[in-house]
Amino acid sequence: MTVEEQRIADDKMRAEIAKLIAGSGRINVNTFAVPFVTAAGIMGATAAVVKLFFS
Numbered sequence: 001m002t003v004e005e006q007r008i009a010d011d012k013m014r015a016e017i018a019k020l021i022a023g024s025g026r027i028n029v030n031t032f033a034v035p036f037v038t039a040a041g042i043m044g045a046t047a048a049v050v051k052l053f054f055s
Contacts, residue, residue: 001009
């Protein structure tokens with residue numbers, strides 16, 4: 001493998017790594033945000049029902 005071919009292979013590898021890192025960032029945000037928003041919604045709905053029946 002020539003130096004130029006090695007340089008191209010390295011660039012391809014760096015691009016693939018950057019793509020994977022970007023994708024995992026989106027996964028980490030979704031892993032945190034979805035359960036948090038769901039829990040907040042359930043708590044809000046529970047509070048509304050409790051206020052409706054016990055006020």
